Amino acid sequence: MLERHRDTITVKKPDFALRKLKVIITAALELSNLKGFQVMSLRDLSSASGVSMGGLYAYFDTKDTLLKMILSEVTDAVQRTLSTPPPEVYGDPVAHLNWLIDAHVRMTEEMLPWFTFSFMEAKNFPRAARQKAVDSEELTERYIADVLNEGIASHVFRSDTSPLLAALIKPLLQDWYVKRTKYQRRAVPIDTYISTVQTLILSACLEKSGSGVDAVIRTQDTAAGSV
Incomplete structure (x- = not known):
């Protein structure tokens, strides 16, 4: 910064x-x-x-400059974290998707006040700042969509996987920090939340039914150790 x-x-x-x-x-x-x-x-x-x-x-x-500084840091964190997957997930859409989910949740855990601020305050931002927050959200969606498209092209993910899936994954990732109190009250650990989201998403797009859980188990250690 x-x-x-x-x-x-x-x-x-x-x-x-x-x-x-x-x-x-x-x-x-x-x-x-x-x-x-x-x-x-x-x-x-x-x-x-x-x-x-x-x-x-x-x-x-001005306060607007301070706002731009904070939002720029959020966008940079997303780009810096999600654009550099570990070599072992390249060419493996399942592992790559699991890694993206894991990396995003852990990133927002480490920068909780930043992401909470960006989400909760967005509606009150001036137009330019509001667009910056939207751009950051869309950046995450693009990373996810690219991996989903790679999986569809390689027949790992179903050909009828909805093009809306990437947009639907984003709210699941946001829920971890937006509704923090709910998960604290239910004593949900971060690893449980990550693996649940991974399994849910894979069940919606994997070509072979039933392999989602195995895929999560296979890549969970790699993803957790790389963030």
Whole structure:
């Protein structure tokens, strides 16, 4: 984030800038998830972060710029994580699809406040920022759709697999962080959630019925160890 926004951030010392930026962004996400980004003022952010108003302006000039910085980081995390599958899943659509599901859920687990912010606040974003959030969501769908199409072409997935399946998978991935309280209340561990989604999706597209569970078991260790 620091390098991507060097044109906005005027602090010269990288170590100091990075420490302060982490404090500012953490406070912004916490405040936004508590009261909403629209309602949050820069004075609120200054108080919560312990950074003066003048100090905040050394990192961004407006709230819209801060918003763009946060959303850019979410999009970059999706691209950086999902575009680099481990070599062992290449050419194996089942393993690749399982890996995508596993990688996405674990990524959002590690960046929970970021993804919660992006999802919950999207309706209140200005048009350009709202489009950025949509683009991030569509990026995930494209990665999934590419693997599904590869599986259909290689006759691993059924030829009648719905073209809507990639779009339907995305809400299942989002549910883990959007409805966090529900899964905490039910004591659902992350591994159980991942394997359940994997099995459900494979049952909808695998050419040979009944092989979904075996495929999940075969690739679960690989996927978990690669993220």
